[in-house]
Amino acid sequence: MAFIQCQFYSEILSLSTGINVFIPQYSAIQVSGTGKLPVLYLLHGLSADHTDWVRHSFIERYAEEKGIAVVMPSVGRSYYTDMKYGSAYFTFLSDELPTIVRALFPISDRREDTFVAGMSMGGYGAFKLGLTFPERYAAVASLSGGLDIISRMSGPNNFQPNELIAIFGDVSEIEGSPNDLFYLLARLKGYNGIKPMFYQCCGTEDFLYTDNQTFRKHALDSGLEVTYHDGQGEHNWEYWDPKIKDIIDWLPLSGEK
Template sequence: MCSFSFFFALKNNEIARSLIMARELQLYNVNLAQNVFFSGAGKGKRRKIMPATIVQGEWYSEALGRPTQISGLLPANLSNGRLQPGRKLKTIYLLPGALSHSEAVLTEMNLASYFEGVDLADAAIFCVTPTFSYYVDYQKEYRYAHQYFTFMTRELIEQTRTLFPLSDKREDTAIYGCSVGGYGAYYCGLNRPDVYGHVGAQSGMLDMKWAIEARPFMTIKHQRQFGDNLDISGKSYDLFHVAAELDREASEGRKEIPRLFQSWGEEDYLAVPNENMHAHLKSLKNLDYTYKVIPGPHGWGIHNEGVNLFLDWFLADQKKGDEESWQR
């Protein structure tokens, strides 16, 4: 049984059809409420009040072997009927850090403020709850549940696309994460480029060899995730290896190669693994890679700035002046 709570006005046929389908399948218990509006003023400008559709849901996950929660933001056009018939939304799947909850992330990262003065007419954002998983499929006796990679690359995709008018095209699907979620986003995105066409990380734990060596107190947990000997060289967990393989495949003409985005803080305690990955990606000649270094330490402040940069990059919404200031 899956329970979702929706906040929107019933003016859109696509959502209405999704709700009818859910009720007919008897999988979802749906509760309806009103629109939520966000407004604000920035730097002397009066900003337009934009309605945002907030989605919160829970269901029993076969991949994880337990109930799991997601939260989401849907654009104003789903609640005012402006979505063109048959049109599908681009989708961003957001992976938070180690101990965050999906609902808290929407608040702490102030994602709703992105709706202020910006028309997310073509995109939806969904945030998951991670439990410090690195978003990999666990091994040993834990392999019968805790399948986070399977959840992120199959089950979550199927659930959200069943309920909402989301595009099934890889070029319309992005995955983005912060901190531990940054590793998860790159791990899922690089290993399943057929699912995700855009991959981004803010202050991500992108060098797993570095993380394993720097955190011996987490050895038991790491063994459940990466294997007893913790040698990830040349395996799917080794993002440097996977990126190099994609670069080689791109040089041979493969089309399903994700665009990559990376940002981190200048004073970030994860600056070293980010700089390691940055140097590696810059050395590869066939990948579409964009990066940004943000002043500040690891935390919600620069995470907020990072996710806004990523959304601009993914939605191609930044102005020409902003594009020229980006480092490539």
Template sequence: MAWLALEYADSVLQNQTRVQVIVPDQIDGPLQSLYLLHGLGDDGSAWQRKTNLEALVADKQVAVIMPAVGRSWYQDVPKGVPYWTFLTESLPRYMNQLLPLSPRAVDHFVAGNSMGGYGALKWASAQPQQFGAVGALSPVTDFAVLPKIQPDWAAAFPDGRPAPVSYTASVPLFLAIGQQDFLYPQFQEFVTHRVTSKPKIFTAAGAHDWQFWQLALSQLIDWLPLTSTHTEKGILA
């Protein structure tokens, strides 16, 4: 696999930005894509530094795209940076220009952890026609928790805390949560009352941390309909 750290001037952000991207060494044709969204206090490099993501997709024909949006909650921050417009408009446009991505919506996926899990649910709900599947690992789905985890939360939500998240899109959904995660009660309430489809759910012993997310990421990659790389006999993959 090739790991790219792209630094470029984004037209929406009106600034330089960094996006981490994994692509196969051997590209057999149009690539699938997986947008992986980071959590609060991280950036796109967290997936490289804290999981074995590269090994998990080593035999897949997928481009894994990992943007950085600070502490924005994937919002267009009022009087701040338009990260939502960047994520949903200019970033996909740039990736499509840069990479040989499939033109079929079913070949594109979005997932994230914690704040990024919220971002993935939000994006798939807003643009279900863009994705074949969505994954949320330990997602924040009830913003009553915001003051506990982010003292500066009002910078992203100056009009007050948003309503609890609902998921009504028809895009297939993978959910994961650690049984000792402090978000476990809100996760159960979300699944029981605010998800209209029947998601694939993975749960195991674990907290709100990278030890559990590594395990959940492996389950997510296995669940996604990713295309395998064709390797010729005698050629190293």
């Protein structure tokens, strides 16, 4: 497995930014299929960056076993959002980053080979991508995601003073907007194409457990099928590391026999 630390200039963000990338040095999928690798875009949490998954999990080992590339971007504390007063991180993540990654690495551009997952803030980002662009992803996963963003803004949270306003504007602006996952769930009901597979998990001792239960109910009410797992666990790497292995094993890799 090759580990690549990559810096490049983002036109969308108007700054130099970094990604960490794992590229299999040999993959049966790559050799026998399209010649391009399936890819998992793996998103970090609010207080982290693109090094977090490398430092705290065995993601390299799990991905190598499956012959899948992993791309880990850095978005600061943006909540994977085109910020009200700041940079367009959602546009960077959804449009610019995949174009750059495919230009630099042997990454497939097929929907069937493209997956996204994240923990905490990254779980919100992953589901936001999958619900907004269902035609781009085959599978989407959230680990302990901050999925009820209105609840996060209105109740206890670990945002800095005025940070929420900079990201989202006033809380009244979220409901019914592209930043509201419940709005995106309702909108997806009218989508007639193939929907991604969705995976959601959260530990029962996690402070985001109630938010995850709320999202699960909305998903069920909207008719969206979501593979759901809970069980004992807190908001930490002891929970996320084994869960990301479960997610890697769950991905619908088209080259597997």
